Amino acid sequence: MFAAAVAAAQPALCLPPLLPERPRGRLVVIGAGKASAEMARVVETHWQGPLSGLVVTRYGYEVLCSRIEIATAAHPVPDENGLAASRRMLDLVGGLTEDDTVLCLISGGGSALLPLPLPGISLEDKQDINRALLKSGASISEMNCVRRHLSAIKGGRLGAACHPARVVTLLISDVPGDHPVDIASGPTVADPTTCADAMVIVDRYGVELPLAARRLLESGEGESVKPGDARLAGSSHHFIATPAMALEAAAKLAREAGYPVYNLGDSLEGEARDMGKVMAGIVRNVAATGQPFKPPCVLLSGGEATVTVRGKGRGGRNVEFLLSLGVALEGVPDVWALAGDTDGVDGLEEIAGAVLTPDSLARAWAKGVRPRQSLDNNDGHGFFGALGDAVITGPTLTNVNDFRAILIDAEP
Structure with a gap:
């Protein structure tokens, strides 16, 4: 898919x-x-x-x-x-x-x-701003609003x-x-957004700006x-x-294989670990009760999650989502999942994403890898890499955002 x-x-x-x-x-x-x-x-x-x-x-x-x-x-x-x-x-x-x-x-x-950059802002300033935005937890729309006005x-x-x-x-x-x-x-x-909008985002996430960049936003001189x-x-x-076109292509393949598909949309946003917990709750209910979807089935979704990096791991929103999903599922049988970036790069890594299997947590414990500790450390790439379950595509030469598929293959 x-x-x-x-x-x-x-x-x-x-x-x-x-x-x-x-x-x-x-x-x-x-x-x-x-x-x-x-x-x-x-x-x-x-x-x-x-x-x-x-x-x-x-x-x-x-x-x-x-x-x-x-x-x-x-x-x-x-x-x-x-x-x-x-x-x-x-x-x-x-x-x-x-x-x-x-x-x-x-x-x-x-x-x-x-x-x-606009006059007064150096490349080094731009690099620092980009790093700060990437770690802030801001959505892609919010990050780009700031970028446009500088x-x-x-x-x-x-x-x-x-x-x-x-x-x-x-x-x-x-x-x-x-x-x-x-x-x-x-x-x-x-661009319908303004310097004032960008300033609100900067303050909301506590992003530190060089003085010249802050002046451009506060004065309105950076208007687009x-x-x-x-x-x-x-x-x-x-x-x-578009992401919707890509999800539909995946859905078509799953249907041809005999699986009903429920497309949850291409605009899911929020903290990756929170999305993982929410999806785990849905999956558990589907597997146990057949509600709101009757298994076997495939749940598809797209969009762009965020990772607020607090640990020493390598981040990556797709692997963070997948690890959070796995931790919350705690080895529920007959559930498989894949999360990956369609451009082949999840976060700062040349890795598209990973695959979660029903025995991922058990295999990790056997290797001395602690799932919850990996999640707390924002180290999804390290976790799935240790299991040999990373998805590595190389350059895909396209980019339609994140792809998430969960296969629930059991009767309730």
Whole structure:
């Protein structure tokens, strides 16, 4: 099911039907995200006519293109390469005319890959802010609100820089609700949120900001491009893949295998360990009473949980969810689960997620690994790695957020 979800979100499958009409002038391709290089390759393959451009993707996610330059940079904490690529991208779209079209390819991960800050904020400041946000427990929407108001390229600024050219943005969504402004922090779309909103989030989570960054937010000088701005009048955006599409592909496979599927939605958010406890309660009731769903069945869900890192572990929202689920289930028989990030990277690790089996806890105890202690230490990756149950995909070249599947294979 996980493989089916990832396959359904591949750019080669869903991008070609949404290519724009050939412009009178130039076609310039730009973009950022974990899937942007693969999206660029698909554009090159299917575009009939001249084109040029630059996209930036995560290290290891690059693919071979002949006409579109592929730059690589760090994620989730930005680096100098991302900063340089951001500057070059703005330069590339300067001086375009109304006869030109900019095709912008955006997928999850683009926020860190386009780290160009507003004046007064250094790259080191941005790195510190990113680390603080990642550990704060803030949702992806909240983190991106802060990022947009400290950026010289996000929050519609890249789109405004393309004016008067037409801008067509193709999106692979990795955020709950599929809000365009939250995908890579919305570099080409208008932003309805404000500096004041960002300041509320900073204070809510106790995120320490450099003085220059705090001044930009408090003064309103970091304001982004708003709805109705004339520079974005010729812009449009289209979704080529979403979490809902990926979940439906997984559901189809499960149904074909004879299992009823209950899709709980693609917008589940909150602390990963809390979500694990809640799902365990549902699973226990299903297995014991056949309510609210009759087993055997599959429960699917997506969205983006958060991890407030308090221990010394490596974090990872999918493995934290899965470990919390396992601890709460305490070895309930005939229940299996998988949780993984469809981009192949859970947290800071090159690991997509893991698999939970009915005997995961028993095998851990036999190895001297204590499940509750691992959970308290935010060490889901260490726990499942010790069992050999990590899911490692390598770069998937797409990103439609987290995938969670629970198989309950017993009669009540």
